Amino acid sequence: MRQNKQGLYLRSVTLRREAVPSFDRYPFNLKAIQGLDTLELHPKVTYIVGENGMGKSTLMEAIAIGLGFNPEGGTINFNFSTEATHSELHQYLKLTRSAKKPRDGFFFRAESYYNLASNIDAMDRDSLSAPRIIDSYGGKSLHQQSHGESFFATFLYRFSGNGLYIMDEPEAALSPFRQMAMLSRINELVGQNSQFIISTHSPILMAYPDAILYNLTSNGIERSALEETDHYILMKQFINNRERMLYELFMDEDK
Template identity: 70%
Template structure:
């Protein structure tokens, strides 16, 4: 695993199994949580991939909340809450922190990004300090498309030397924007950042100096990019479009 010699801000995450109330209850009943022990994190980029329903978002949220992020996203000083729907997982995780302390951090999740944008506007209306929106690109996040506003946040607000946790950031991004995002990730890594990203995008999971964990029915396994489901399915479709479409559209 190249690049592991650099000290990570977050070295590993461990499930404190003896403190789990019951493995029959959600989220501990999810196979990946049930099988989870200690997950070593890459000091540059760690990907968490897998089908919907496997627990990617739950795991990412647990890590983010255990670190101190608001469950709905934002930087460490965002405390707004529109609903308390996050799981109890964070209470049962032990984070092994590195010696280096990050000077920046952000938890991005597509599903609650709208609430984050509203919170920024509200804080700026209340005033009392420099305009927060300026560090997000200066333009109201609500006046841009979801993709534009998130991309503006990623390009302007992420400052380097940070721990960045991102849940399916490709949700609103075109393939071209995903490539730009990959370049920006590289730039931020070179500025001493660490990323933990859950994604379905074969483009976004292509960062070379990284580790990929695939979540499945039997737990968590470390895989190469070419072994991930999104990469295999996309390649298969692009190489065999006509026969695959024919098979998909054939009536039973």
């Protein structure tokens, strides 16, 4: 896992194993965390994927907090909190940065995006100064748009380039068409000196060609290709053999 040494802004993430109090308690008892040594990050896109419960969001959250982002998402300047549920993992990570510093940054977290949108509205109501925060998200309240539209407004307007963007399940509210548009937006921002770390279940979003993909499994962390992931394999099997897979699924339910 040490092939790339030229991460654009963040080069690597290392678990300080010697400092971990116990690998028998959460979050250190997660197999992926137990197997974590050093993850070298791609200067363009690094994917962290895996089945539910493998620790993807826990790891993404810890990286973001270690970089100074709010646990519930947003920019470095966001400090709201609805409920402190983040783990202590960030205290045991060593983040190796390059000499080059990003001019922009954002922690996009799908599960707490509603809280982020509410906080933006509240700050704009309480502020007498201009411009409004929402102006950098397209000018329209994120709550006055569909879930997918508000997600994409952040990607389109708030992500301004020359940035480090950490994204946890950004596909949650996006149609397949919007996911492909998101890939195009990622490529555009990469061309503007941006680096992405993305956790996703979407084979579409995993398809960026110049990337590293880490698969979190019950055996630890494995470097994988898109075509080797369960997400891709199962989706391909379902599309190509829908009737057969439905038959097998329903037969299992009847047993």
